Amino acid sequence: MAIRRRYLRSLLPFALLTAGAAYALASWNWCGRWEESAPVLRGQARAEGALRAGAAKVVLPPPFPVVVAGYPPPRPNASQADPPLHARAVILQAGETRVGLVSLELLSVTGPMVAQIRERASDLGLHGVLVFASHTHSSFGGYDGRLVAQLVGTGRYRESAVDTAVSAASEALHQAAAALADVTLEVGRAAEPGLVLTRSGGETPDGALTRVVLRGASSPVAELLLFAAHPTMVPRQREYVDPDYPGRLSELREAQGGVVLVLQGAVGNASVAFNEGQGVERATAFAQALSGLVDRASPMATPGPTRLAVARAEVALPRPDASRLVPVLTRAAGDNFLCHSAARVAEVSALALGPLELITLPGEPTTGAGQVLAGRTGATGVLGLSGDYLGYMETPELVAQGAGESRRQYYGSSLLERLGAAAQLAAEAAGFTPEP
Structure with missing residues (x-):
């Protein structure tokens, strides 16, 4: 025993030296x-004139089995989607200016992913392609190659996850371009502060919702719903991918016609303040409450070009x-x-x-x-x-x-x-x- 203690004591300087060297190495300015x-x-592109729009919605099929993104480890793996995930796109055109908007039911999007989507849409004559994530914390991960992202939220990188997202976005944009039609623009706003709260102080979110309707000759072509609240309502360890309340809200509103994109506003400190229902039922109930807020945001037509x-x-x-x-x-x-x-x-x-x-x-x-x-x-x-x-x-x-x-x-x-x-x-x- 005494020999063992002497041996361990002899190792102490070496261990301290090793730890100090490791600390010094880690503390070196590797950032450059x-x-x-x-x-x-x-x-840049600008125009004014008669407005045209096309919209499309396609399934976003995860490469099962897949990690459920949104939180640090441990993360569940999913082999099913319930409800299904989607990619939605709207193309806007006035004069010679044409712009594409894409919404993916993911936690986030990445620069390389967006670059690939823009490349695949290069044949559509778009002056800009803006790609958004719904920020659902229960969709699939694996699409972000950055180490911090893999550790904190999206799980191990898989090229198949990127391919899935890019393909769905590209297909939605091409279908939207093929469906361009004359539309009128309507904009409405409503607010319900009781639906949101600040989770970390700072300025309090106001629960405001902006509703943009692109109305065709007989029915809406598309709607854009601008709102800010973290989609974290689905239980963390549920072994399904799920679009949370943005996907459910889109589905509710699409029953009335058109493709509906839910876009997150200044969401950084905005959390949902809603306690009706349990588990996934809570996300459905919140989507229904938001749908009522959408109805209150009665859109008004904007005249002229x-x-x-x-x-x-x-x-x-x-x-x-x-x-x-x-x-x-x-x-x-x-x-x-x-x-x-x-x-x-x-x-x-x-x-x-x-x-x-x-x-x-x-x-x-x-x-x-x-x-x-x-x-x-x-x-x-x-x-x-x-x-x-x-x-x-x-x-x-x-x-x-x-x-x-x-x-x-x-x-x-x-x-x-x-x-x-x-x-x-x-x-x-x-x-x-x-x-x-």
Whole structure:
């Protein structure tokens, strides 16, 4: 026994040296230099005239068996979809300007996925393709190759998961393009603050819903429903993929005609405040409550020629910052871990449709962040989960305090300022009307 103790004591310096070397190695600046640059405009198109639209809905079939995304491990595996998942697309055209919108019933979308969707739609003459995730936390994963994403939410990367999403989105866009018809534009709004709450402080979400109806000669061609609340109503360990309340709401409204896209607004700190039903029944009941709110958002027709514009701006992102995410002694290692998965540039888009002026962001802006961006650009709304996933976007004040959703923000405090500069450039290119 004494020999064993002496042997273990002899190993202690070696163990400490090894641990110190590992700590030093992990703390080395592996991120390199992060360049700063002004945002650059990557594309724009504007027109005004008679509006045409086409829409389509196709099944989004997971490559079963598949991991259920949305939460950290342990995650269940699914071999069934209940209800089925879908990809939905709307194509808008005024004059020579044509824009595609895609909604996928996924937790998020990625830059490589969006690039492939745009490539497959290159034959459609689109001046912009905006791809959104419904942000359901019970859909399938495996489509994000970044290490942080695989660990935190989407599970082990599988190329088949990407192929499934890209194929469904491409098919929906092509079917929508083949169905283009003359439409009128109707816009309505309603709010029910009691349906949502803030989960982390900051500005309180207002429960506002914007309803956009693209009405054909005899029935709606499509509807866009803009709302913000995390789709986390389906039980975490359920062994099915499920579209949560956005998919159920779309199905309810589609029974009345047209294809319905539910797009998330400033969802970063917005949670559902609704306690009717249990399990998946709760998601169904909430979709029914939201459908009632949609009915209250009585849309009004917008007279005359319709304005349609789209613009995309690219901006360099600030260096990742793990100071709010990990203990202080492991901050450098945390920064290195984030850098391995962090994008260095981001795309921000502006979309004008009649009286609507929308900014789209690649992540989850909070209510407060959305208000900052709307004030800076004159936008009537801010949409998240578009084009890629960069994590949460909180106001600089709350980032400085380590409060709100900043505890989940991957980048430094200048993130919103960088994105705001890109949003302003895109908004100007799209002809947004600035607030007085």
